Amino acid sequence: xxxxxxxxxxxxxxxxxxxxxxxxxxxxxxxxxxxxxxxxxxxxxxxxxxxxxxxxxxxxxxxxxxxxxxxxxxxxxxxxxxxxxxxxxxxxxxxxxxxxxxxxxxxxxxxxxxxxxxxxxxxxxxxxxxxxxxxxxxxxxxxxxxxxxxxxxxxxxxxxxxxxxxxxxxxxxxxxxxxxxxxxxxxxxxxxxxxxxxxxxxxxxxxxxxxxxxxxxxxxxxxxxxxxxxxxxxxxxxxxxxxxxxxxxxxxxxxxxxxxxxxxxxxxxxxxxxxxx
Amino acid sequence: xxxxxxxxxxxxxxxxxxxxxxxxxxxxxxxxxxxxxxxxxxxxxxxxxxxxxxxxxxxxxxxxxxxxxxxxxxxxxxxxxxxxxxxxxxxxxxxxxxxxxxxxxxxxxxxxxxxxxxxxxxxxxxxxxxxxxxxxxxxxxxxxxxxxxxxxxxxxxxxxxxxxxxxxxxxxxxxxxxxxxxxxxxxxxxxxxxxxxxxxxxxxxxxxxxxxxxxxxxxxxxxxxxxxxxxxxxxxxxxxxxxxxxxxxxxxxxxxxxxxxxxxxxxxxxxxxxxxxxxxxxxxxxxxxxxxxxxxxxxxxxxxxxxxxxxxxxxxxxxxxx
Numbered sequence: 001x002x003x004x005x006x007x008x009x010x011x012x013x014x015x016x017x018x019x020x021x022x023x024x025x026x027x028x029x030x031x032x033x034x035x036x037x038x039x040x041x042x043x044x045x046x047x048x049x050x051x052x053x054x055x056x057x058x059x060x061x062x063x064x065x066x067x068x069x070x071x072x073x074x075x076x077x078x079x080x081x082x083x084x085x086x087x088x089x090x091x092x093x094x095x096x097x098x099x100x101x102x103x104x105x106x107x108x109x110x111x112x113x114x115x116x117x118x119x120x121x122x123x124x125x126x127x128x129x130x131x132x133x134x135x136x137x138x139x140x141x142x143x144x145x146x147x148x149x150x151x152x153x154x155x156x157x158x159x160x161x162x163x164x165x166x167x168x169x170x171x172x173x174x175x176x177x178x179x180x181x182x183x184x185x186x187x188x189x190x191x192x193x194x195x196x197x198x199x200x201x202x203x204x205x206x207x208x209x210x211x212x213x214x215x216x217x218x219x220x221x222x223x224x225x226x227x228x229x230x231x232x233x234x235x236x237x238x239x240x241x242x243x244x245x246x247x248x249x250x251x252x253x254x255x256x257x258x259x260x261x262x263x264x265x266x267x268x269x270x271x272x273x274x275x276x277x
Numbered sequence: 278x279x280x281x282x283x284x285x286x287x288x289x290x291x292x293x294x295x296x297x298x299x300x301x302x303x304x305x306x307x308x309x310x311x312x313x314x315x316x317x318x319x320x321x322x323x324x325x326x327x328x329x330x331x332x333x334x335x336x337x338x339x340x341x342x343x344x345x346x347x348x349x350x351x352x353x354x355x356x357x358x359x360x361x362x363x364x365x366x367x368x369x370x371x372x373x374x375x376x377x378x379x380x381x382x383x384x385x386x387x388x389x390x391x392x393x394x395x396x397x398x399x400x401x402x403x404x405x406x407x408x409x410x411x412x413x414x415x416x417x418x419x420x421x422x423x424x425x426x427x428x429x430x431x432x433x434x435x436x437x438x439x440x441x442x443x444x445x446x447x448x449x450x451x452x453x454x455x456x457x458x459x460x461x462x463x464x465x466x467x468x469x470x471x472x473x474x475x476x477x478x479x480x481x482x483x484x485x486x487x488x489x490x491x492x493x494x495x496x497x498x499x500x501x502x503x504x505x506x507x508x509x510x511x512x513x514x515x516x517x518x519x520x521x522x523x524x525x526x527x528x529x530x531x532x533x534x535x536x537x538x539x540x541x542x543x544x545x546x547x548x549x550x551x552x553x554x555x556x557x558x559x560x561x562x563x564x565x566x567x568x569x570x571x572x573x574x575x576x577x578x579x580x581x582x583x584x585x586x587x588x589x590x591x592x593x594x595x596x597x598x599x
Contacts, residue, residue: 008382011376011382011384015384015390018390018393018394019390019393019394021453022393022394022396022397022453022457023393023396025408025409025412026408028412028419029408029411032411032419040417041417042417043422044414044417044418044419044421044422045419045420045422045423045426088297088298088301089298091294091297091298092294092295092297092298094294095290095291095292095293095294095295096291096295098290098291099287099288099290099291099294100287100288100291101288101289101291101292102288103292104291107295107299111298114302114306116506116510116568117306117310117561118510118513118514118560118561118564119514120513120514120516120535120536120539120557120560120561121310121313121557121558121560121561122306122309122310122313123309123313123539123557124312124313124316124539124543124550124553124554124557125308125309125310125311125312125313125314125315125316125554126305126309126312126313127543128312128316128321128550129308129309129312141305144301144305145301145305145306147297147298147301148297148298148299148301148302148305148306153298179287179290183294204399207401208400208401208402208403210401210402210403210516210517210520210521211516211517211536211540215540215543215544225401226401226402226403226404226517227403229401229403229404229407229521230403230407230521232407233407233410233521233524241411241414244407244411245411248404248407248408248411251401251403251404252400252401252404252408255399255400255401256400258399259396259399263392263395263396266395266399267391267392267395267461270395270458270461270462271461271462271464271465272465273462
């Protein structure tokens with residue numbers, strides 16, 4: 001019995017150490033965002049906030065880093081991509097589940113194959129293609145491709161198979177509802193929980209992506225939050241430690257807010273994604 | 278007859294509703310992939326014009342890549358960085374998952390711990406890279422400060438000047454960002470195991486560790502395979518952290534990954550589109566071969582295990598008869 005207690009003590013100690021490992025980097029970041037560069041140089045690790053937040057802000061805004069522009073652009077792109085991905089993936093999944101058509105199974109196998117293709121393979125061709133049709137420095141190549149999101153279709157199909165009753169669809173037909181209207185007015189509302197879960201992940205995933213926006217968007221007014229973060233490496237911030245910490249804190253803050261509000265759903269969603277095998 | 282007709286009547290909606298997906302996929306995924314292949318056989322360099330001239334030896338770019346020491350290093354680095362973050366990640370995730378699902382252990386506040394362990398995964402990787410770049414700053418950085426206060430080190434360590442510590446840092450960040458996610462998937466996997474198996478083990482008097490090794494782990498195999506393959510495909514494309522943490526390549530290209538190599542070739546000034554395309558095709562093929570063999574290796578192992586069990590059962594049957 002006693003042995004068990006000691007074991008448990010170490011177990012909790014280990015869990016607490018891991019928790020600290022998750023929290024500490026962000027805690028140091030938020031504290032250092034309020035400290036001056038000389039203070040940080042003297043002692044880089046401190047848990048006592050200082051009073052240089054406004055001063056750091058002034059130094060931060062001298063360079064290319066602009067959190068407001070970044071936030072706005074990232075929001076437009078990720079909101080657009082999320083709406084398209086969620087809506088059209090549901091529509092595609094409904095097309096697979098509700099109707100019998102000849103190439104349905106082949107189409108679904110294709111979706112599963114696309115799911116396994118690493119995205120890096122297409123990036124050179126994608127960039128060249130977008131350049132030729134003048135869509136570099138545009139949000140379109142970052143939003144519209146979300147219509148074809150194989151992972152989301154897979155999830156939605158599973159959800160529909162478990163929840164959709166075809167009798168209900170049939171009843172709507174008898175009432176004279178068109179197929180498209182049935183999807184929009186009856187099927188989509190049933191799918192709300194699945195839509196919400198997937199929306200969170202697409203939104204965050206799109207918000208965080210760096211490679212594609214970095215190569216496509218060269219105009220500063222179009223830069224997304226991750227591109228803004230990358231600017232903190234620039235020479236102008238080399239000697240302004242306080243400003244760099246503040247810039248970091250500003251890019252992390254929106255995600256902290258989202259996580260604080262939705263962590264329950266996010267963790268449930270990760271679990272669902274894992275058991276799909 | 279009538280029913281068949283009505284079925285046919287509605288079949289067109291199946292096509293219609295899948296059409297947006299199909300068109301978008303063809304335009305924004307398949308065409309760029311084919312185009313990348315074409316560019317990899319061409320002389321396309323310099324400013325993006327899109328004009329494609331095939332090389333007289335179409336495989337010249339591929340040969341250049343195979344002979345390119347930097348590219349070979351980048352492939353090696355990618356695999357090394359992936360393995361050295363995946364192994365600790367899957368081990369820790371499995372152990373934590375076993376603890377959190379153990380009813381006898383009854384870990385309190387497990388929801389709280391799960392929330393904290395998963396948290397780094399949701400934060401922008403680009404921010405994480407810059408954050409850790411600052412945390413590992415030298416000579417004055419928070420981690421150097423911390424380690425010196427605890428007496429782990431005597432003088433500040435220049436983490437990003439030494440190939441080993443630079444690599445270790447990248448691997449650690451990947452591990453730190455992903456173990457929580459893997460843990461949650463493992464917990465879901467363990468919760469999905471038939472409870473009767475655990476009850477049977479308990480009746481047979483199995484200890485916690487025996488149950489874990491003999492029941493939990495074998496049942497988790499499909500989930501582990503799923504995690505392995507998705508993590509591998511993700512790992513082969515590792516970009517954000519190595520790109521922003523140590524100035525794109527690190528000391529002696531120690532943290533240069535294949536994706537960063539592709540980026541440097543195409544967007545690093547020289548605009549060597551054809552070689553970047555060839556490099557990404559090679560990466561794609563390597564990915565496909567390894568992911569495929571992971572599947573087959575595990576399937577094979579399963580098949581061998583089943584065969585062995587069958588043979589054993591047959592022998593037992595024979596002996597019983599004799």
